[in-house]
Amino acid sequence: MLSSLSIGDVPFKKENTFCFDSESFRYLVALQNEIKFNDDEKHEYEMSWSTSVTQSKRLIDYIRRNVSIYSINSNLQSIKNAQFEIIHMIDPMLETMRNILRNLILLKMNSLKPSIQLYPKVLDHSMTICLLCKGKIVETGPFLVRYDIPHKIEKNCRSCQCPYNQHRSIGYIVEYQFINKPSTYDRNQMNEMLQQLCHASAEFSYFLTHIVHSSDEDRFKSGLLRIIRQEVDICESHKTNHKNPELVKALNELKNIYEQEMNELKSIKNFNKLSIIYKRIKDIGEYPMVREQMVAVKQAQKMIMEENEYEVPKNI
Numbered sequence: 001m002l003s004s005l006s007i008g009d010v011p012f013k014k015e016n017t018f019c020f021d022s023e024s025f026r027y028l029v030a031l032q033n034e035i036k037f038n039d040d041e042k043h044e045y046e047m048s049w050s051t052s053v054t055q056s057k058r059l060i061d062y063i064r065r066n067v068s069i070y071s072i073n074s075n076l077q078s079i080k081n082a083q084f085e086i087i088h089m090i091d092p093m094l095e096t097m098r099n100i101l102r103n104l105i106l107l108k109m110n111s112l113k114p115s116i117q118l119y120p121k122v123l124d125h126s127m128t129i130c131l132l133c134k135g136k137i138v139e140t141g142p143f144l145v146r147y148d149i150p151h152k153i154e155k156n157c158r159s160c161q162c163p164y165n166q167h168r169s170i171g172y173i174v175e176y177q178f179i180n181k182p183s184t185y186d187r188n189q190m191n192e193m194l195q196q197l198c199h200a201s202a203e204f205s206y207f208l209t210h211i212v213h214s215s216d217e218d219r220f221k222s223g224l225l226r227i228i229r230q231e232v233d234i235c236e237s238h239k240t241n242h243k244n245p246e247l248v249k250a251l252n253e254l255k256n257i258y259e260q261e262m263n264e265l266k267s268i269k270n271f272n273k274l275s276i277i278y279k280r281i282k283d284i285g286e287y288p289m290v291r292e293q294m295v296a297v298k299q300a301q302k303m304i305m306e307e308n309e310y311e312v313p314k315n316i
Helices: 022-032 039-066 079-109 187-212 219-237 244-268 274-285 288-307
Strands: 115-130 136-140 143-147 167-179
Touching: 022 039, 079 115, 079 187, 079 219, 079 244, 079 274, 079 288, 115 288, 136 167, 143 167, 143 219, 143 244, 167 288, 187 219, 187 244, 187 274, 219 244, 274 288
Parallel strands: none
Antiparallel strands: 115 167, 136 143
């Protein structure tokens, strides 16, 4: 009877079937909440716990002896995979758009055509940034640039008193450098990249909210509003002749274009082809400023995984 329930190449046999008793997990939660039991209840729960422990050991032993490493096909397309790819691209895309706007402003003001380059830097270990703290302001050419200061959290943040839920995990930071040589792209190329990034942001956001239904929040718009607030804060706290007010104006214009793009996508109502989304992910991922940040994202993910790895003892 068991063999008739096999799925594809996965056999359904006693050797690879593992039964966990849910009572054991209730017992664990109850103990953590200091719930008292009489002797009969305690004995029943402890028997359930022993059963689950035995099954856990069987499962780990089976994996060690019989399961080979499964290589995921890099060409495999799925809604869930696309969702993860897009979520990790949000910050790199937003930061690229902000820096393109800085360089377009520089082109207008200076015939020598200097530029600002961004450099992602992977951290030695996972940290957080506080969404309430102001960060460090650094003069970079004619702009004041905010640097997020990594915070280390154990039980509480060791750098500030802000609530835990106002901290966001990071594995890399972005540094900036003002250089006296022009960008590798001319004005038309930068405007084209900005347009494509804005359009892709709207497509990705529509995909997350209307196809995946991962959240009601528009993550791209929230991120855009966050960086606008950062630039406004800089303008209000530093009354100087820097070019940040022009950057605020340009970012607000970009937000208006983004909202128009989103409204157009909503009117189409059939933007649901996964192949289009994957092509967009590939195309945007090839933009140098985005690509460099995505390399840092991947390295940071690997670092965080290694931090949290646990090797199961062979004698378990």
